[in-house]
Amino acid sequence: MKEKIQDSLKGILSDLYDNSDFNVDQYVINIQENKEKEHGDLASNIALILAKPLKKQPKEIANEVIEQFVVDKDITKVEVAGPGFINFFLSKSSHGEVLKDILAHKDNFGKVQSNNKKILIEYVSSNPTGPLHVGHGRGAVFGSVLSRLLKEAGFEVDEEYYVNDFGRQMNILSTSLWIRYAQLFDDQIKMIKNGYQGDYLISVAKKLKEIKSDQFYKDKGIISNLLNSNRELDDETFTDLLIDTIKTELDSNFVYLRNFALDEIIDLIKKDLIDFGVDHNKWFYESSLYQEKEGAESKVDKAINNLKSNKFIYEKDDAIWFKSSDFGDDKDRVLRRSNGEYTYFASDVAYHLDKYDRGYDRVINIWGSDHHGYLPRVRAAMEASKRNIEKLEVVFIQFANLIRQGKKVTMSTRSGEFITLKELVEEVTSEAARFFYINRKADQHLDFDLDLAKEQSKDNPLYYIQYAHARICSVLRKSDVQEDKLNKCDLALLDSDKEVEIQKMLKQYPALIERAALSSEPHLICYYLKDLASIFHSYYNSEKFLVENQDLMNSRLYLLTGVKQVISNGLSVLGISAPQEM
RNA sequence: GCCCCGUUAGCUCAGUCGGAUAGAGCGCUGGAUUCCUAAUCCAGAGGCCAUAGGUUCAAAUCCUGUACGGGGCACCA
Numbered sequence: 001m002k003e004k005i006q007d008s009l010k011g012i013l014s015d016l017y018d019n020s021d022f023n024v025d026q027y028v029i030n031i032q033e034n035k036e037k038e039h040g041d042l043a044s045n046i047a048l049i050l051a052k053p054l055k056k057q058p059k060e061i062a063n064e065v066i067e068q069f070v071v072d073k074d075i076t077k078v079e080v081a082g083p084g085f086i087n088f089f090l091s092k093s094s095h096g097e098v099l100k101d102i103l104a105h106k107d108n109f110g111k112v113q114s115n116n117k118k119i120l121i122e123y124v125s126s127n128p129t130g131p132l133h134v135g136h137g138r139g140a141v142f143g144s145v146l147s148r149l150l151k152e153a154g155f156e157v158d159e160e161y162y163v164n165d166f167g168r169q170m171n172i173l174s175t176s177l178w179i180r181y182a183q184l185f186d187d188q189i190k191m192i193k194n195g196y197q198g199d200y201l202i203s204v205a206k207k208l209k210e211i212k213s214d215q216f217y218k219d220k221g222i223i224s225n226l227l228n229s230n231r232e233l234d235d236e237t238f239t240d241l242l243i244d245t246i247k248t249e250l251d252s253n254f255v256y257l258r259n260f261a262l263d264e265i266i267d268l269i270k271k272d273l274i275d276f277g278v279d280h281n282k283w284f285y286e287s288s289l290y291q292e293k294e295g296a297e298s299k300v301d302k303a304i305n306n307l308k309s310n311k312f313i314y315e316k317d318d319a320i321w322f323k324s325s326d327f328g329d330d331k332d333r334v335l336r337r338s339n340g341e342y343t344y345f346a347s348d349v350a351y352h353l354d355k356y357d358r359g360y361d362r363v364i365n366i367w368g369s370d371h372h373g374y375l376p377r378v379r380a381a382m383e384a385s386k387r388n389i390e391k392l393e394v395v396f397i398q399f400a401n402l403i404r405q406g407k408k409v410t411m412s413t414r415s416g417e418f419i420t421l422k423e424l425v426e427e428v429t430s431e432a433a434r435f436f437y438i439n440r441k442a443d444q445h446l447d448f449d450l451d452l453a454k455e456q457s458k459d460n461p462l463y464y465i466q467y468a469h470a471r472i473c474s475v476l477r478k479s480d481v482q483e484d485k486l487n488k489c490d491l492a493l494l495d496s497d498k499e500v501e502i503q504k505m506l507k508q509y510p511a512l513i514e515r516a517a518l519s520s521e522p523h524l525i526c527y528y529l530k531d532l533a534s535i536f537h538s539y540y541n542s543e544k545f546l547v548e549n550q551d552l553m554n555s556r557l558y559l560l561t562g563v564k565q566v567i568s569n570g571l572s573v574l575g576i577s578a579p580q581e582m
Numbered sequence: 583g584c585c586c587c588g589u590u591a592g593c594u595c596a597g598u599c600g601g602a603u604a605g606a607g608c609g610c611u612g613g614a615u616u617c618c619u620a621a622u623c624c625a626g627a628g629g630c631c632a633u634a635g636g637u638u639c640a641a642a643u644c645c646u647g648u649a650c651g652g653g654g655c656a657c658c659a
Contacts, residue, residue, distance in 0.1 A: 028599080036602070045601060048639060058639070082602050083639065127659065164659065319657050330584075330655070337657040344659050372586050373654045398587075399653085440595075443587055445652070447594070452608095457621055459608070467621055475618050508598095515598070527596060530606080541614085541623040582621070 001074065002031040002042065005088060009046060012068040017054060033504070037497075040077070040087035041504070047084040058084025095503035096491030102506065102562045103487065110513045110569055112154035119155045120355055121147050123366035124273065124280070125162040128265045129173050130198050132272050132421040134411075135368075138446065139397045140421070141437040141575075143366045144278040145522040146395075148573050153517035158360075160282040165262055166290060166347065171243045172196070173265070174258040178216065178246055180205035182224060185217050189227055194239045204264045208257075216257065220249050272422050276430050277575040289350045290342075300342060303350040303385070304335055312384045322349075327380035349381040356387050364520075369396040369443070395520050400437065400446040409450075428453040431576045435462040438574060439526040461530050462576070465567060468533035470582040472564040475545055479557055486561060489554035498539045499559060505532055509566050513573070522574070529570045536563050 006029045013024045029046050047062035054061060062080040069078045077089035102109045123143025126136050147157045176195035180202050183189050191197060208216070223245055231238050247254045266283075273279065289299040297305070304320065307313050312323045318338035322345075325332050335346040355363045367374070379389050402409040402419065411418045424433055432453040439461065440446045458464045494503065509528070516524040545556045568578040 030599075030601095032598080032601075034602085035605095039602070043601085045640095048601080051639065085602070167659075169659065317657080321657090334657045339657080341657085343657070368653095369587070370653060376585090396587080396653095444595085445588080449594090455621095458623095460621090461607080463621065464607095467619080471619060471622085478618055511598090523596085524598090527606085530596095534606085537622055538624085540618080541620090544618065546618050582619080 001090065001094070005031055005042060005044070005075070008069065009044060009065065009086075012065050013046070013050075015068070016064060017050075022053060033508070034087070039081060039085070040079070040089040042088040042090070044086045044088075045084075047080075047086060051084070062086050092495040092500060093492040095500055095507070096494060098503055098507040099491065099558055099562045100487075102565050103483070103558075106565060107569060107572070109565060110510045111152050112510075112514065114156070115154040117155050117361040118158070118359065119150055119362045119364060120158050120160055120358070120360045121150075121364045121366065122160045122162055122284075122355075124269075124278070125164070126269065127164050127169060128262055128269065129169055129196055130265065131200055131268050133418040134402060134421055134424050135399070135418070137276070137421050137424060137433060138400045138437045139366050139368060140273065140276060140278045141434045142395070142397055142442055142522065145434075145438050145525075145574055146364070146366075146517070146520055148575065149513065149517040149522055149525075152573055153514050155362075155517075158282050159280045160284055161280040162351065163262075163266065163283060163285045164344070164347075166286040167341070167344070170258055170262065171247075172239065173261050174254065175239070175243050175246055177201050177205060177208070177261045178223070178250075178257060179227070181208050182217055182220075182227075184209050185214060186224060189224060192227070192239060192242065193235050200265075200268065201261075204261065207264065208260055216250060216253060223249055272420070272425075276421060276425055277434060284351070284354075286347050286351070289347050289354070299350040299354060300346055303353050303381075304346065306353075307349075307381070307384055310384055310386070322377075322381065322384070324377045324380035324384075327376075327383045329376040329380045333377050345377060348378060349385075352378060352382060352392070353385060353387070356382070356391070361391065363392050365392070365394045367394055367396055369398045372396050393520075395442055397442050398445050400448050403447050403449045403451075405451065408447075432460075432462055434575055435526065438522050441521065441523050461526070463582075464537075465529045465533040465571065466576075466579055467582055468536045469564055469567045469571075469578040470580060471540060472536070472560045472567075473580045475560060476557065476564070479546055479553070481554060481557055483561070486554050486558040489558050490551050491555060491558070493552055493555040494559055496543070498535065498542060499556075502532075502535055502539060502559060502563060505535065506562050506566050509570070525570055525573055529567060532563065532567060532570075536560075 009029050010024055013029075018024060027046070027049060029044060030049075031042050031044050034040055034043050047058045047065065050056075050061055051058040059080060062084045066078045066080060066086060071078060074091055074094040075088055076091045079087050079089075081087050105111070121143055124132070124136055124140045126132055132140070143159065147159050150157050172194060173196060176191065179189060179191055179195060183191075183202075184205060223242070226242060226245055233241065250257060292298045292301075304313065307322060312326065313335075314321050314323065319334050320336040321332045322335050323332050333345055334343050335349070336342050352363070375394050379392065382389050382392060402411075402424075409419065428436075428450060436448050436453050437446070452460055453462075454460075456463050458467075494500070512524060512528050516522055543556065545553065545560065547553050547556075564578075571578045
């Protein structure tokens, strides 16, 4: 309908005004939906826009336009109002088109045909040193819902988890696991301060013992003695000494220990994500960037050499630096430290180049807002490597506070007293957690009210929406009407204010999906569904659906079927079910 | 000090490429059910859109300054 009006306005305007100085094609003819009923259904501001170039009063232009405008069975009235808006009034029966559309496409209503564009979304990517905690929850849902939205909007989407399985923290993880393992033989051994304190490593250690018995403990008195000795070294130095000792003592078994720890933790993370409705189809290991296959240089070396050949690398104080300040970063950044180890940033340069090389049209990173200072150096590296930085997008997610009984829940990662994602899901269900995490703009702080998420009343927006769906299902069950019969009903009977309003709202759904996807604003879906549920509940209370008049009943049930389908589709994009009954 | 994000009703927050009289929920006041799920609905009160300028026919929305709040500024990951 909008396109139709746009086309006729364009035709009229070019007939009226096109000449050597003026061409309508330069201007976008905007058609907006009106809030006020008195203003009609749709409006265009084109007369206001053209007032200046045409050097005429907006109202004068608008009047000239509507004189030429031909009304028909769909557009019943056109008028000029306010400072020069052109308002369009649609016939009541024209609104029903959307219902046919919904019934024809069912679960695919709102889905856009493939545009053959590929997107990579990288998210969560928490360090594989322990289970996910609630701090990861918001980014996880955001990435998951954005992926679903973009798929709905016609993109091919890969969801990737970047596993930081390289460097010192993996050694500390392996060491912590060895200590937990040794404790199964000697309860005098104590965990080190820098180690990973959580209980989860105890069960991993037990599993290791089942497989390897005491093989990694037997004859390893040197390590135990070191652990029990009186230390004069500071914690960091001692940790490094301990790591070296374990590496030496276990020899080739250390790799086994490390991989065992890593695999077990990744399994934990994967399971927690799946239970949360988050399903990455790609897992990318940082360590793969350092592999030198058949003598060829590693991806990290390749990335650095590439920068070097472009003259953006220099050495200072035995370290290798990247001149990121040439590309707007605050200062230059180290790629390889003076002790010979690569920085995390070095991997990340190689990782991002790899993403580019995999041929995506867009590369999206979902990061915690505390990482925003990191973006300039990554962009700098891509620009210095002659990549198109427009392709790289980063969405920053603000922190969420958990609220219980009106008070902020305090957590401390250091002491291991954090609430895990698993615990959250067990407490409020995965669906409620997803909804509450996504029910807010990403760049806004979020207070997650745990009590509200568990509440079964209209105060809980998710229940409110799901209840609307269940209510419709209940009515449809009682009616016992066949769907093919509904198809033949008289849509003109749906002419009350509420019925027209509902149809208009349903009509907006596909555009909403597209907008939410393209602007990375999944929270819009939540607000839309709340509004749709609200107007349905209001309608429910004002009209009876199962009435004597068959035509009237069928048309109303047809409308309800449309509402039901759209609620179901919207919830599905959020990864939430639409219950038949509650 | 520099950089990023925010500031809208008592509270928590929406607000479409700038559009006509700024919205919702909670809370508050008062109502609705012999009937399709009251897990619901209806009505009322509640606003200098932080602040000062600027751009525009038109600004909560765009630009600049200021105040307040959160976050970031490693040879960590």
